[in-house]
Amino acid sequence: MALYVQKYGGTSVGTVEKIEAVAEKVKGFRDKGHDIVVVVSAMSGETNRLIGLAHEVMEQPTPREMDTLVSTGEQVTISLLCMALNKRGCPARSYTGGQVQILTDNAHMKARIQKIDDEKIHSDLKQGKVVVVAGFQGVDEDGNITTLGRGGSDTTGVALAAALNADECQIYTDVDGVYTTDPRIVAKAQRMEKVTFEEMLEMASLGSKVLQIRSVEFAGKYNVPLRVLSTFQDGPGTLITLEEESEMEKPVISGIAFSRDEAKITVLGVPDIPGVASRILGPVSAANIEVDMIVQNVAADKTTDFTFTVHRNDFNKVMKVVEQVSDDLGAREVTGDDSICKVSIVGVGMRSHAGVASKMFDTLAAESINIQMISTSEIKISVVVSEKYLELGVRALHTAFGLDSESTD
Amino acid sequence: MALYVQKYGGTSVGTVEKIEAVAEKVKGFRDKGHDIVVVVSAMSGETNRLIGLAHEVMEQPTPREMDTLVSTGEQVTISLLCMALNKRGCPARSYTGGQVQILTDNAHMKARIQKIDDEKIHSDLKQGKVVVVAGFQGVDEDGNITTLGRGGSDTTGVALAAALNADECQIYTDVDGVYTTDPRIVAKAQRMEKVTFEEMLEMASLGSKVLQIRSVEFAGKYNVPLRVLSTFQDGPGTLITLEEESEMEKPVISGIAFSRDEAKITVLGVPDIPGVASRILGPVSAANIEVDMIVQNVAADKTTDFTFTVHRNDFNKVMKVVEQVSDDLGAREVTGDDSICKVSIVGVGMRSHAGVASKMFDTLAAESINIQMISTSEIKISVVVSEKYLELGVRALHTAFGLDSESTD
Numbered sequence: 001m002a003l004y005v006q007k008y009g010g011t012s013v014g015t016v017e018k019i020e021a022v023a024e025k026v027k028g029f030r031d032k033g034h035d036i037v038v039v040v041s042a043m044s045g046e047t048n049r050l051i052g053l054a055h056e057v058m059e060q061p062t063p064r065e066m067d068t069l070v071s072t073g074e075q076v077t078i079s080l081l082c083m084a085l086n087k088r089g090c091p092a093r094s095y096t097g098g099q100v101q102i103l104t105d106n107a108h109m110k111a112r113i114q115k116i117d118d119e120k121i122h123s124d125l126k127q128g129k130v131v132v133v134a135g136f137q138g139v140d141e142d143g144n145i146t147t148l149g150r151g152g153s154d155t156t157g158v159a160l161a162a163a164l165n166a167d168e169c170q171i172y173t174d175v176d177g178v179y180t181t182d183p184r185i186v187a188k189a190q191r192m193e194k195v196t197f198e199e200m201l202e203m204a205s206l207g208s209k210v211l212q213i214r215s216v217e218f219a220g221k222y223n224v225p226l227r228v229l230s231t232f233q234d235g236p237g238t239l240i241t242l243e244e245e246s247e248m249e250k251p252v253i254s255g256i257a258f259s260r261d262e263a264k265i266t267v268l269g270v271p272d273i274p275g276v277a278s279r280i281l282g283p284v285s286a287a288n289i290e291v292d293m294i295v296q297n298v299a300a301d302k303t304t305d306f307t308f309t310v311h312r313n314d315f316n317k318v319m320k321v322v323e324q325v326s327d328d329l330g331a332r333e334v335t336g337d338d339s340i341c342k343v344s345i346v347g348v349g350m351r352s353h354a355g356v357a358s359k360m361f362d363t364l365a366a367e368s369i370n371i372q373m374i375s376t377s378e379i380k381i382s383v384v385v386s387e388k389y390l391e392l393g394v395r396a397l398h399t400a401f402g403l404d405s406e407s408t409d
Numbered sequence: 410m411a412l413y414v415q416k417y418g419g420t421s422v423g424t425v426e427k428i429e430a431v432a433e434k435v436k437g438f439r440d441k442g443h444d445i446v447v448v449v450s451a452m453s454g455e456t457n458r459l460i461g462l463a464h465e466v467m468e469q470p471t472p473r474e475m476d477t478l479v480s481t482g483e484q485v486t487i488s489l490l491c492m493a494l495n496k497r498g499c500p501a502r503s504y505t506g507g508q509v510q511i512l513t514d515n516a517h518m519k520a521r522i523q524k525i526d527d528e529k530i531h532s533d534l535k536q537g538k539v540v541v542v543a544g545f546q547g548v549d550e551d552g553n554i555t556t557l558g559r560g561g562s563d564t565t566g567v568a569l570a571a572a573l574n575a576d577e578c579q580i581y582t583d584v585d586g587v588y589t590t591d592p593r594i595v596a597k598a599q600r601m602e603k604v605t606f607e608e609m610l611e612m613a614s615l616g617s618k619v620l621q622i623r624s625v626e627f628a629g630k631y632n633v634p635l636r637v638l639s640t641f642q643d644g645p646g647t648l649i650t651l652e653e654e655s656e657m658e659k660p661v662i663s664g665i666a667f668s669r670d671e672a673k674i675t676v677l678g679v680p681d682i683p684g685v686a687s688r689i690l691g692p693v694s695a696a697n698i699e700v701d702m703i704v705q706n707v708a709a710d711k712t713t714d715f716t717f718t719v720h721r722n723d724f725n726k727v728m729k730v731v732e733q734v735s736d737d738l739g740a741r742e743v744t745g746d747d748s749i750c751k752v753s754i755v756g757v758g759m760r761s762h763a764g765v766a767s768k769m770f771d772t773l774a775a776e777s778i779n780i781q782m783i784s785t786s787e788i789k790i791s792v793v794v795s796e797k798y799l800e801l802g803v804r805a806l807h808t809a810f811g812l813d814s815e816s817t818d
Contacts, residue, residue, distance in 0.1 A: 016462060016465040016466055019466070020466070050485065053425060053485070053489060054488075054489065054492060056425040057425055057428065057429070057489055057492040057493050057496065058492045058493070058495065058496045061492050062491060062492055062495045064502075064503075065487075065488040065489075065491040065492050065495070065503055066488070066492075068484060068487065068488040068491075068503050068505070069484070069485055069488035069489065071484075072481035072484045072485055075477060075478070075480075075481045075484075076459065076462070076478055076481055078474075078477065079463075079474040079475070079477040079478035080462060080463065080466055080474075080478065082471060082474040082477075083463060083466040083467045083470050083471055083474050083475075084466050084467070086467065086471045086474070087466065087467045093473075094473075094474055094477050096477070096554075098507065098508075099552050099553075099554075143508050144508075145505075145508075
């Protein structure tokens with residue numbers, strides 16, 4: 001008999017009917033003798049409705065009051081789910097973040113969990129109850145309601161699993177696992193049986209938006225086995241663990257990630273003196289623009305070219321900032337391109353295999369895809385290419401690295 | 410400079426625009442130097458929406474979970490009101506029932522307040538903040554969320570005023586005070602400047618639904634001056650206090666209350682033996698039917714007639730119950746009438762004035778209104794008459810007891 005922490009997201013509890021279906025599912029696990037702690041999000045649409053109300057009042061709502069407001073969304077779900085369980089003769093008890101004492105720091109709207117009081121939960125489980133906890137929210141030491149930021153319900157699930165030493169943290173969502181790449185682009189994409197935390201982090205940050213990055217980091221740190229499953233269809237899902245598969249079985253590359261909404265900015269002919277990077281990026285970051293890849297070419301004739309990428313929404317804003325900086329620096333020219341995308345190959349197997357990068361570049365070259373930027377980490381290689389090559393490039397790499405499923409559908 | 414606890418009901422905070430108007434009003438009081446604690450209800454319609462969700466899940470929702478669910482309604486309002494105050498440069502801080510520690514017993518959905526921790530509130534007020542507290546909710550000693558039952562926000566207001574020793578508890582609503590009778594029936598009805606708690610209780614229970622009865626009882630018990638005012642127009646409202654006006658100024662009768670939806674049941678020819686009343690009313694109460702007036706005539710020829718009134722909705726149900734009981738008792742006959750109403754005169758002045766009852770009866774007789782039942786208390790005389798005489802009777806009494814306003818509109 002195991003202890004599972006199961007997290008159901010907003011779409012899984014989006015209507016009363018869906019909440020009933022989740023109750024049915026949870027009761028099934030409990031009837032098999034497992035101890036179940038459920039973490040739920042707000043019903044889909046509810047958080048946005050509440051945020052909308054706040055913005056009707058104030059453009060920049062007071063963070064403390066915002067947390068008090070939006071945390072009601074999950075509170076509604078926990079009570080409805082408990083009722084649905086009770087109706088099925090399954091004893092259940094709901095807890096808000098404050099009631100179960102999910103203690104956080106006081107950084108409203110982006111609080112971090114510091115401690116969880118597991119006493120009530122253990123006592124309820126011992127009495128055969130299902131425990132239902134509101135995701136996304138906590139309480140600081142002064143009793144103020146805090147929230148963990150969007151998607152924080154995953155983090156609540158992992159933190160509870162860690163605190164309770166659960167056998168698995170199961171994230172129920174609307175997909176049946178993590179795929180080698182987006183199945184909408186590559187029909188032969190396969191569900192992965194297992195993936196490591198590190199790989200998952202690279203996948204998540206690159207656009208496979210199945211899990212919140214923070215929850216994966218958290219799970220890796222506390223070695224909580226994390227499983228992504230579908231709420232709506234049965235199946236083993238994808239297990240995210242610390243251990244790497246033995247090399248014999250493991251493909252070198254686990255998956256192909258990509259991100260569409262990128263834009264790049266290049267400052268040409270920058271004087272090659274120390275501090276140039278920070279003089280360019282300082283004002284960008286001061287304007288609250290997040291920078292992704294950064295590449296600086298080796299200097300020739302005492303000038304250098306400096307290129308970085310940002311989210312496409314920030315393109316116009318960042319161009320203005322950089323043009324100003326460029327004048328101050330005496331750079332030659334600023335160019336920009338907002339029709340680029342990023343394609344990455346990810347895999348822990350890369351560590352022990354040479355030639356992965358050249359295989360990637362060869363594959364893209366064979367399709368006549370020009371690589372504009374390259375950036376590498378220990379288990380990932382990313383390239384920036386023109387947006388129009390995205391599908392072609394992802395499919396070519398998926399085939400080249402042996403990820404295509406054998407079935408033809 | 411005074412300390413006011415101001416309670417704004419659901420219609421006063423029913424939209425973001427109305428919440429802004431309340432913020433404007435509250436800020437006005439604070440700018441005059443007063444300390445303000447605000448108690449708010451859920452936005453109108455929200456509590457019913459939440460109850461609707463619960464009933465979609467379960468016919469008889471689990472009380473603990475129901476409280477967790479519906480308490481979110483007020484939590485939304487407190488945060489939005491604080492934002493609206495903050496936007497106006499007015500520092501404000503919201504508290505749920507759990508955060509301010511409105512400690513109640515654990516009777517979910519009808520909890521009673523036991524203690525209020527006023528430390529945080531006093532500290533906030535000292536710092537010049539407006540304190541905004543969620544009405545209707547509390548927390549039991551195990552940290553479970555409780556609610557005080559419908560209309561409980563008035564009670565929260567009064568309890569806070571008592572705990573904080575406030576100068577006044579102001580109940581803002583959609584009427585501008587308590588009237589001598591319903592202005593829709595008597596055009597010359599007047600707003601009362603003052604009324605005693607006792608009178609207000611008799612008025613409230615008889616249908617002037619301005620204030621929740623429990624909050625008036627509470628205010629009387631702790632001698633909290635209570636004022637009913639309009640959210641939407643300025644004015645002094647009606648002050649509800651312990652003191653009676655000196656007799657010189659005070660009219661004998663303060664107001665005329667009435668209730669339409671009544672029905673009466675008479676058991677004729679009941680054997681006049683001890684225990685008859687309880688044998689008739691026991692099964693009625695067991696069927697969850699609330700009985701209002703009860704009259705038993707003096708016995709003649711060893712039988713008696715027993716009459717009582719109930720809400721009209723319960724009429725058919727109660728007739729069935731009583732017919733059964735009547736057979737068991739060997740009573741002669743059961744008759745019923747569901748087209749009656751109750752008219753009452755209320756006034757503490759009655760205590761020191763003889764002849765009030767006969768003046769009432771004379772007034773009704775002069776209009777040829779037949780009195781079917783009479784019931785009296787120290788400060789109230791109620792009569793049951795045919796429903797068709799309601800308006801005529803109320804108007805005649807309003808004039809006879811000198812309550813008509815002098816203006817002719």
